[in-house]
Amino acid sequence: MIEVIYQKGLYLPELDLWFDPRSPKPRAFISHAHADHVARHSSTICSEVTARLLRDRFRISAERVEPQPFHSSFTDKNFRITLLPAGHIAGSAMIHITRLSDQASLLYTGDFKNRPSRTAEPIAFAQADTLIMETTFGLPRHRFPETSEVENEILTFVRESFAQNKTPVLLGYSLGKSQEALALMHEHDIPTLLHPAAASMTRSCIAAGTPQLPEPLEFDGHAPEGHVIIAPPHVMRSKKLLGLKAKRTAMLSGWALQPGAKFRYGVDEVIPFSDHADHPGLMHCVESVRPKRVITIHGYTREFAAELRALGIEAWSANGNDQLEFHFNRKS
Numbered sequence: 228m229i230e231v232i233y234q235k236g237l238y239l240p241e242l243d244l245w246f247d248p249r250s251p252k253p254r255a256f257i258s259h260a261h262a263d264h265v266a267r268h269s270s271t272i273c274s275e276v277t278a279r280l281l282r283d284r285f286r287i288s289a290e291r292v293e294p295q296p297f298h299s300s301f302t303d304k305n306f307r308i309t310l311l312p313a314g315h316i317a318g319s320a321m322i323h324i325t326r327l328s329d330q331a332s333l334l335y336t337g338d339f340k341n342r343p344s345r346t347a348e349p350i351a352f353a354q355a356d357t358l359i360m361e362t363t364f365g366l367p368r369h370r371f372p373e374t375s376e377v378e379n380e381i382l383t384f385v386r387e388s389f390a391q392n393k394t395p396v397l398l399g400y401s402l403g404k405s406q407e408a409l410a411l412m413h414e415h416d417i418p419t420l421l422h423p424a425a426a427s428m429t430r431s432c433i434a435a436g437t438p439q440l441p442e443p444l445e446f447d448g449h450a451p452e453g454h455v456i457i458a459p460p461h462v463m464r465s466k467k468l469l470g471l472k473a474k475r476t477a478m479l480s481g482w483a484l485q486p487g488a489k490f491r492y493g494v495d496e497v498i499p500f501s502d503h504a505d506h507p508g509l510m511h512c513v514e515s516v517r518p519k520r521v522i523t524i525h526g527y528t529r530e531f532a533a534e535l536r537a538l539g540i541e542a543w544s545a546n547g548n549d550q551l552e553f554h555f556n557r558k559s
């Protein structure tokens with residue numbers, strides 16, 4: 228098996244490569260351009276779309292980035308490396324690694340979503356001996372409704388708001404959720420204004436070739452009748468949004484199904500519109516990759532690993548023992 232070390236981040240010593248480390252490293256794979264996966268490394272492997280977003284969003288210069296097209300392999304040391312779409316947001320990638328001497332293989336998913344989306348490339352799994360996967364929604368009760376049902380909930384919220392002469396405000400991260408919500412509104416010919424942060428990310432996605440997105444219109448504090456506003460959750464208490472007299476807010480989040488979510492977010496509605504896999508999606512990942520061992524990161528790592536072990540699959544949480552340093556199969 229390929230050796231994996233957990234040391235405040237996942238590291239492959241044979242390749243001298245880190246996966247989504249939070250602090251700058253000599254060489255790292257960045258799975259996607261969400262802030263909690265990004266740092267300024269000396270050298271970064273990522274997808275072509277992510278390279279563009281890293282440049283526009285984090286001003287990471289092109290010399291530090293090695294963009295790779297999806298599905299086409301390259302060789303490094305004694306390893307074949309392939310990036311595969313992760314379906315999470317535009318440009319999100321999984322990295323598949325094969326050691327050429329003995330064909331030992333590894334797949335690191337980063338954040339992923341199995342369900343089709345409008346703006347993320349469709350996910351493509353590949354078989355691997357070692358699967359390192361995210362388990363954000365790792366409990367069996369984390370099961371999202373059908374996509375069509377969730378989208379209908381959003382459209383109903385929007386139409387009901389219009390009927391009450393109120394401006395519907397959809398709250399979601401400026402990269403990912405905002406573009407998905409915008410593409411949905413565009414498909415239904417509903418005029419939409421974007422918070423400047425979401426508008427700027429949308430322009431970068433369009434420049435990187437993301438489909439189904441119209442030129443964004445920016446929200447400047449005024450909402451003409453019949454318009455939806457898309458904004459990141461943290462600006463909910465900003466002057467611009469507070470200045471809107473008649474509005475209804477909806478948080479778009481996979482955590483919408485948690486009891487008390489509406490109260491916690493302080494919104495009128497919560498809708499389970501997620502860019503992650505739910506529990507059945509995580510299981511589908513394991514079934515598709517057919518790994519010999521699984522390492523879980525993010526969210527319900529211990530619970531999901533325990534569930535896999537009960538099914539007869541070797542599985543461990545990367546930081547489950549609360550050890551600062553952890554070696555997986557050091558000798559093999």
Ligand SMILES: [Zn+2]
Nearest residue numbers: 259261315338
């Ligand atoms: Zn993410």
